[in-house]
Amino acid sequence: MGRPISKTIKDNAWSLGLLLPTLIPLVIFWIYPMIKTFHISFTDWNYISPDYDYVGLENYQNLMSDAFFGKVLLNTLVFTFFTVVPPIIFGLFVAIRLNKIQKFRHFFVASAFSSWITPTVVVSMVWVSIFDTDSGIVNYLLKGIGMEPVKWLGGQTTAMIVVIIVTIWQYMGLGILLLSSALAKLDPEVEKANDLDGGRGLRKLFRITLPAISPILVFLFIFFTLNSLKAYDQIYILTQGGPSGATSTILYYFYVLAFEYFETGPASALAMIFLVMCLLISALNFFLSKLLFTK
């Protein structure tokens, strides 16, 4: 136990020593690359050539006037819109039913949840087989009711529908798990309030259940939104962004620009725009939480 001052120095040294294994990789693989991406976004660098010129905001301006970027942005918004709310609603529907049974509850949750913890790449391959034009079960069922087989991954709209279905299916695993465990924690209180109010059915759902689990609803909404903005794996396996760009989303376009065309400057500008979008969603999360949950 030395004198107080040397003890403070020693404590600081210990803190720093224990933080360095985190701080060094953080700087090398997170902070430096982010600053560097910002820097590259103002250049015309193409990854291969040794030198580059500053082009100011040209990369950003080119993206803004690029019709394909507009299409990619629209695809991302459509994809996000259709993959965020449905799994929450379906998940809630299942979770409410799950909470009315005692036996095998765990088994049902586990079977639903397996969609969330299996690799997206692997399950996407299975979905390719399910929607296959000649051997898939979807077209088999369509034929059964006398309809023509559909080239699911070959059509612009149908390919997007398939990507959305696969994503909803994956999200539902997490939605069911979180919503049913949130409901299980609330149940006694909710039932009591319900008895006092005499509310039933939909009225009970909107007046008591939903407000009680609103933190988890907001969390799922934000989490799914960020995840959908970042969608890549399922698109890469199912459609490779096609047909003719119909399922290209922001991150997929980033991959193509950066790692297929080596257009490093424009790709970095795209990455910065993507970063701002994610920050906006995080800010929305912050304000929603402040608004709803501060007493």
Place this chain on the structure above:
Amino acid sequence: MSLAKLKTGIHYAMLILLSVLMVFPFLWMFLISIKPKSEVYSGSLLPSTFHFENYIRVFTETKMLLYLWNSISVSLIVIVFQIFTAIFAAYVFATAQKRWVRYCFVLILATYMLPSAVTYIPSFILLSKANLLDTHIGYILSELISIFAVFFLRQSFAQVPKDVVHAAKLDGAGHLRLIFTVYIPYCKNAIASLVLITFIYSYNNYMWPSLLIKSEENMFVTIGLRRLFMSQAGYGMDFPLAMAACAISLAPMLILLAIASKRIIHSMANLYVNK
């Protein structure tokens, strides 16, 4: 009484239907994987005879075993680094009250909210300059820390009772002894959950490793499977082989679910709910 029973019966019937829908892709994968190739296009759902040799073909005709070994061994190494760096950092963030420590925490918090794709180009260049592209070491270096793990452990470390820590300090325990004899044993459940979550995440990770790893002997399961899948796309897909490979790639997850499904479900639920 019988009305109540009927109601319960309907609930169970609906839930069984829903869970069949949720696990349908897995059932389909299994059904295709035991079909002979000639029956894939026959239009019948069930195979006429079971052909488990598709599974043997996965091991003899593809490098699946190597992919599995790469995935599991690299994931385990990544877990060890991520858990230990997170334990040390979380200990400091949970106990030290200094201003500079708080600034470090804010810095980490800020990075956590940013999408990792923004780092891909410079990280890729960095690894290529170090001649570490297409190596496991390069990938492991880029995955040494998990910011999420730091947050997760900081929360559980903050819940360690002050008097337990104080008693250990009176015994003359230094920082390392405090970490290894008080914090880690006290939070062993949280750490076990973190190990499971980190493994699942690392095993499933695709975009970043697929940019780095290009040669077959270094591929992870997700990357190797995609290669197998795409290499056939041109010549009429061998769906039974592909689905058998998919099924094998899910084996580590199935084993984890079989031995620790309660813990996985419990920790995943708490993970998001208590944040």
